[in-house]
Amino acid sequence: MQNATSFTVYRSLFAAVRFFYENGPRMVGLSVVWFLCSLPVVTIGPSTLGAYGAILSLREEQAFDYDRIRTLLGRHGLSSVLLTGLPVLLAATGALYVRRYFATESTVALVLAVVTLYAAAYAALVLIPTFVELANGAPLEQSIRSGIRWTSANAVGAIAMAMATLMLFVLAGALTVAFVLVFAGIAFSLHLDVLAPTVAE
Template identity: 45%
Template sequence: MSHTSPTLSIHRSLRAAVRFVYEHSFPLVGLSLVWVLASLPIITAGPATLGAYAAICSLREKGWIDVGEVFSIVRRQAIHAVLITTAVSIIAVMGLLYTHQYLMTGSTLAAVLGVLALYVTAHLSLVVPTALLGLSRGHPASDALETGYRWTIQHPITAVMMGSASLLLLVTSALLTVAVVLVFPAVLFSFHVLLLDDTFDPVGDLKMSPQ
């Protein structure tokens, strides 16, 4: 991360993502469609997102999507992507179940566990994009997760703003209906890649820059 304010970092990354998608509209609209179809089984959303990050990184670095390289990364890292996203989903469901139990019974323990599970889910949802980006750059799952966690701790305001901006993109795209399929995935993942650009080297040692 560069030495800029969180607001400026988010603004620059969003603007750059929109410009990037506009300049590479044909391959990125295709990528969006592929991501939507690949994510339909739900369990494959993690590997699909991993592939999307890899494709965007390839497009930025080479000017074209190296499909062979993307598939190679997905094959190597798919199981890790599934495990990461499944773990977050399980914790989220637990939070909802505990919340439902509290509403039905008034149990204090259920309320505490529900709040805790939902807090962990919210935090992990900010870790996941960084972790999946790390996997797409060829880093081991443990290093990618550690860096994702450290990034959210070191840059809490930027991380929260990233999550808020991602939700805003979803809501805005939903209002435009077809944009959810054709534009939202491309802009969202490009935004994440551009924002987290300095978090990972393509290969080699991880790097973390102070905010």
């Protein structure tokens, strides 16, 4: 994975939009499938991992490699559920501490709320490079370590990528149907272009 800056994220956003446009019907189909498969919520992890694998295969082979996607999910499907559950659990814990702070004005509750919410945000940022590594065929432990190292070494780039993803989420969500049709395709193409540009070329 390459280092990232705000500029590379900005450039990758346009590259992701162009890639989506060039592969319109397939990318729209991928976005719709991702949305439907993510509706149970607990399946967001496997759905996202599968989407990364699908886009990687489309970049490399100009077609979706369904065998590759099935193998990827068979190997790391359960792990992706557990990985996506971590930031959710931390965020829920942080929300409870926030509620406790407003009820009691306890300094300890405030400190714990800040710590757990920060940990939740950091865990969410680490998930993106971790999933990209998994989609590229790396083992689970190596992918997690790579995700942590990349996020720590590229804090500005990681935050810029998260903000760009949030912007896409808000814009697509405001258009309602557009969220289903385009969000996953553009957002995950953005992540892959930032983290694996050699694949994107």
